[in-house]
Amino acid sequence: MARMKFLCDADRCIECNACVTACKNEHEVPWGINRRRVVTINDGKPGERSVSMACMHCTDAPCASVCPVSCFYTTADAVVLHSKDLCIGCGYCFYACPFGAPQYPKTSNFGSRGKMDKCTYCAGGPEADGSQAELDKYGRNRLAEGKLPLCAEMCSTKALLAGDGDIIAQIYKERVAKRGYGSGAWGWKVAYKETVAL
Amino acid sequence: MASKLSAAFRALAFGLVALFAASSLPALAQQPTSVNPTAQSVKEEQLLQALKPGAPVAGRISIPDKQAANLIQPGRDWRAFNQETLPRLGAYSLIGIAILLAVFYMMRGKIRIDSGLSGMKILRFGALDRFTHWLTATSFIVLAITGINVTFGKIVLAPVMGPEAFAAWAGFAKLVHNYVGFAFMAGVLLTFLIWVKDNIPSAVDVQWFAAGGGLIGKGHPPAKRFNGGQKIIFWSVVVGGFLLSLSGWHLLFPTAESIEHVQWQATLHGTTSFVMIAIIIAHIYIGSVGMEGAFDAMGSGEVDLNWAKEHHSLWVEDVMKGKRPAGHAAPQPAE
Numbered sequence: 001m002a003r004m005k006f007l008c009d010a011d012r013c014i015e016c017n018a019c020v021t022a023c024k025n026e027h028e029v030p031w032g033i034n035r036r037r038v039v040t041i042n043d044g045k046p047g048e049r050s051v052s053m054a055c056m057h058c059t060d061a062p063c064a065s066v067c068p069v070s071c072f073y074t075t076a077d078a079v080v081l082h083s084k085d086l087c088i089g090c091g092y093c094f095y096a097c098p099f100g101a102p103q104y105p106k107t108s109n110f111g112s113r114g115k116m117d118k119c120t121y122c123a124g125g126p127e128a129d130g131s132q133a134e135l136d137k138y139g140r141n142r143l144a145e146g147k148l149p150l151c152a153e154m155c156s157t158k159a160l161l162a163g164d165g166d167i168i169a170q171i172y173k174e175r176v177a178k179r180g181y182g183s184g185a186w187g188w189k190v191a192y193k194e195t196v197a198l
Numbered sequence: 199m200a201s202k203l204s205a206a207f208r209a210l211a212f213g214l215v216a217l218f219a220a221s222s223l224p225a226l227a228q229q230p231t232s233v234n235p236t237a238q239s240v241k242e243e244q245l246l247q248a249l250k251p252g253a254p255v256a257g258r259i260s261i262p263d264k265q266a267a268n269l270i271q272p273g274r275d276w277r278a279f280n281q282e283t284l285p286r287l288g289a290y291s292l293i294g295i296a297i298l299l300a301v302f303y304m305m306r307g308k309i310r311i312d313s314g315l316s317g318m319k320i321l322r323f324g325a326l327d328r329f330t331h332w333l334t335a336t337s338f339i340v341l342a343i344t345g346i347n348v349t350f351g352k353i354v355l356a357p358v359m360g361p362e363a364f365a366a367w368a369g370f371a372k373l374v375h376n377y378v379g380f381a382f383m384a385g386v387l388l389t390f391l392i393w394v395k396d397n398i399p400s401a402v403d404v405q406w407f408a409a410g411g412g413l414i415g416k417g418h419p420p421a422k423r424f425n426g427g428q429k430i431i432f433w434s435v436v437v438g439g440f441l442l443s444l445s446g447w448h449l450l451f452p453t454a455e456s457i458e459h460v461q462w463q464a465t466l467h468g469t470t471s472f473v474m475i476a477i478i479i480a481h482i483y484i485g486s487v488g489m490e491g492a493f494d495a496m497g498s499g500e501v502d503l504n505w506a507k508e509h510h511s512l513w514v515e516d517v518m519k520g521k522r523p524a525g526h527a528a529p530q531p532a533e
C-alpha cells in the first residue's frame with residue numbers, strides 16, 4: 001500500500017485559493033470551517049511564498065495520541081481519519097496538531113464545540129465507502145473511487161501534490177533539480193519526521 | 199497577539215535581509231543578466247531557525263479565521279506532557295496520597311476528643327459558611343471525576359465499557375465539566391470573601407506548627423477560628439481554585455488565542471488539578487474518618503464544646519467573651 005502525503009511546492013503556489021474552494025465545495029464543508037487554507041509568508045516582501053496547508057496525515061499523529069476517546073484511526077494508505085460518532089469535541093486534537101488542522105463547528109455559545117472536522121484526504125470516514133452517512137459526516141470519498149484528493153487535482157499550477165510520498169517527493173526533487181531552487185517540502189519534517197533531500 | 203505577530207515578522211524580516219545580503223553579494227559582482235529567484239527564496243528550515251523555539255511559522259491569510267495564519271507549530275512537547283507526564287503525575291499523586299493516609303491512619307488511628315463529649319454544642323459554621331463549603335466541595339468532586347476521566351478514562355474505563363459507551367459517557371462528562379466549572383468558580387470566590395479575614399497567617403500559627411499541629415503532636419496547641427493546617431487548605435483552595443478557574447476558562451475557548459498559550463493553559467490546568475485533588479483527599483480524610491467531631495462543623499454547623507476547646511481554643515474564648523459572633527449566622531456590619 002502507498003503512504004499518502006501532501007507536498008506543496010511553494011515556489012509554484014500563486015495563492016489562487018482554488019484548492020480551498022474545491023475542498024469546501026466537494027465536501028460541502030460548513031461556513032466557518034476550512035479544511036485547507038493558503039498562508040502567505042513574507043507577504044509583500046522579497047522572498048514571499050504561499051503554502052497551501054491542511055491536515056498532513058502525520059506519522060505517529062499527535063492528534064490521535066491525545067484524543068481522550070481514541071476516535072482516530074490510520075488507514076492502510078496512512079491517511080489519518082476519525083469517527084464523528086465517538087468525538088466529544090473536547091479540542092485536544094487542536095491543541096496538539098502542529099498544523100492547526102482540526103476545526104470545530106460552533107454549536108452554542110460556550111463549552112459545547114461541535115464534533116471535530118478536518119481534511120480526510122478525500123477518504124471519508126468509518127462508514128461504508130460512498131454511503132450517504134459518510135457523505136453527510138465527512139464528505140466525499142474519492143480515494144475509494146480510485147481518485148486523488150480534489151485540492152491537488154484542481155491545482156492550476158500543480159503546486160499542490162498528493163499521492164504516494166515517494167512518488168511526489170521524486171517529482172518535487174526533479175523540479176528542484178531542473179529549475180535550480182526550491183523552498184523545501186513544507187511541514188514534512190514535523191509531520192513525517194523526514195524531509196525531501198534536495 | 200499583535201505584538202507577538204509583529205515580533206515574529208521582525209524576526210522573519212531580519213532573517214531574510216541577512217539571507218538576501220549573503221546571497222546577493224556574488225550576484226552583484228557579476229552584474230546579473232537574468233533574475234535569480236533562488237536568491238530570495240524563503241526556506242522553511244531558515245524560518246524555523248530564525249524563530250524562537252516553539253514559536254509558530256505564521257503568515258498572512260485571506261480567510262476570517264486569523265488563527266489559521268499559523269502554518270506550522272513545531273514541537274510535540276504538549277503531546278508528550280499530556281500523554282506521559284500528566285498521567286504519571288496524576289497516578290503518583292493519587293496513589294501516593296492514598297498510601298500516605300492509610301499509613302497515617304494505621305499509626306495514629308482516629309483522633310479522638312481527649313476530654314470526651316461535653317454534650318454542649320457551639321455554633322461553628324452558619325448557613326452561609328456551610329453553603330459556600332458544600333457548593334465548592336460538590337462542584338470540585340464533580341469536576342475532579344469528570345476531569346480525571348479526560349486523563350485516565352481511555353486507559354481505565356474504555357477497555358471495560360467499549361468505545362461507543364465510553365464516548366457517550368465522556369461526552370456527557372465533558373458537558374458536565376464545562377458547566378459545573380462556573381459553580382466552582384463562584385464557590386472559590388465566596389470561600390475567599392467570607393473566610394479570608396480569619397485566614398491571615400499569624401504568630402499563633404507558627405507556634406501551632408512548632409507544636410506539631412493537631413495531627414502529629416500530642417497536645418493541643420492554641421488556635422483561633424482556623425488553625426495553621428486549615429489555613430494551608432484555605433490558601434491552597436483559593437490559589438489552586440483561581441489557577442484552575444483561569445486555565446479552565448481559557449480551555450473553554452481554545453480557538454480564541456494562540457496555540458502555545460492554549461497548550462500552556464492545558465498544562466497548568468492538568469498539573470494544578472492533580473495537586474489539588476491530592477490536597478483535598480487529605481482534607482476529606484481529616485474532616486471525616488480522621489478526626490472525631492470534625493464533620494459536625496460542616497454537617498449541622500454545631501460542634502461539641504470540648505472539641506472546639508481542644509482544636510480552636512482562642513476562637514472559643516473570643517466567642518465566649520462575645521468578641522465575635524459564632525459562625526456566619528447573619529450578615530455583619532463592616533468592622
Ligand code: HEM
Binds near residue numbers: 338350443446450
Ligand atoms: C473552574 C472551572 C473549571 C473549568 C472552566 C474547567 C474546564 C476544563 C476544560 C475546558 C477542560 C478540557 C476538557 C473538557 O472540555 O472537558 C478541562 C480538563 C480537565 N479539568 Fe477542568 N475545569 C475547571 C475546574 C476543574 C477542577 C476543579 C478540576 C479538578 C479538581 C479539574 C480537572 C480537570 C482535569 C483533570 C482535566 C483533564 C486534564 C488533561 O488530561 O489534560 N478542572 N477542564
Ligand code: SF4
Binds near residue numbers: 064118
Ligand atoms: S496534521 Fe494535525 S490533524 Fe492531521 S494527522 Fe497531523 S496532528 Fe492529526
Ligand code: SF4
Binds near residue numbers: 066088089091
Ligand atoms: S475534539 Fe474529538 S477528535 Fe479531537 S481530541 Fe477531542 S474527542 Fe478526539
